Amino acid sequence: MSITAPDAHRATVDDLVYVFDGVFTRAQIEDAVSNARRALEPTATVQTYLPVLVRRYATELLTARAQAEGTHPKPVPEILFVCVHNAGRSQMAAAIAEHLAPGRIHVRSAGSAPTGEINPRVVAVLAERGIDLTAAYPKPLTDSVLHAADVIVTMGCGDECPYFPGKQYLDWDVPDPDGATLEQTRDIRDDIQSRVTSLLRDLNL
Numbered sequence: 001m002s003i004t005a006p007d008a009h010r011a012t013v014d015d016l017v018y019v020f021d022g023v024f025t026r027a028q029i030e031d032a033v034s035n036a037r038r039a040l041e042p043t044a045t046v047q048t049y050l051p052v053l054v055r056r057y058a059t060e061l062l063t064a065r066a067q068a069e070g071t072h073p074k075p076v077p078e079i080l081f082v083c084v085h086n087a088g089r090s091q092m093a094a095a096i097a098e099h100l101a102p103g104r105i106h107v108r109s110a111g112s113a114p115t116g117e118i119n120p121r122v123v124a125v126l127a128e129r130g131i132d133l134t135a136a137y138p139k140p141l142t143d144s145v146l147h148a149a150d151v152i153v154t155m156g157c158g159d160e161c162p163y164f165p166g167k168q169y170l171d172w173d174v175p176d177p178d179g180a181t182l183e184q185t186r187d188i189r190d191d192i193q194s195r196v197t198s199l200l201r202d203l204n205l
Helices: 005-019 026-043 047-069 089-100 120-127 143-148 182-202
Strands: 078-083 106-111 151-155 168-171
Touching: 005 026, 005 047, 026 047, 047 143, 078 089, 078 143, 089 106, 089 120, 089 151, 089 182, 106 143, 120 182
Parallel strands: 078 106, 078 151, 151 168
Antiparallel strands: none
């Protein structure tokens, strides 16, 4: 028997009420789950997987909010990578950073106008480096993830990325892999990896 949308919603809320017990009220968690669904539903290409993505994204939103409010410990630095669609450059940078410094940083990515799926050439060229991006999905940029970040790296989102005092901002001029050939996408990957490596060294990671 398939799970209906209301049942999936309730199950997600129940799970997150347990996970964030003492941090957020049930009403706050309900709101986060509803916001996650509204953000992802319009661009979801496979509706069957939507409840899973909603749960993952609501968890990210709540964790980021708790970190920003100081109610959730942040044992390692946090880097946020932002581009327009969160389907190529920012996903690539986040995956490479996690691959190079596992456990030493926490990484998020987001888009100012996210699309429905990750660029398949990006998935392919990262797989060549042993990095699995098949479970990733585009996520919209929110104030919570911006507040939670220590370093914010933008790639082509321009003025659509709000500025918050006290954050380290970097703007990388990296080509968009949308419409690029596989070989061009490899060049973009290598450019991003060089930049990520330099950033991690600057952060002593």
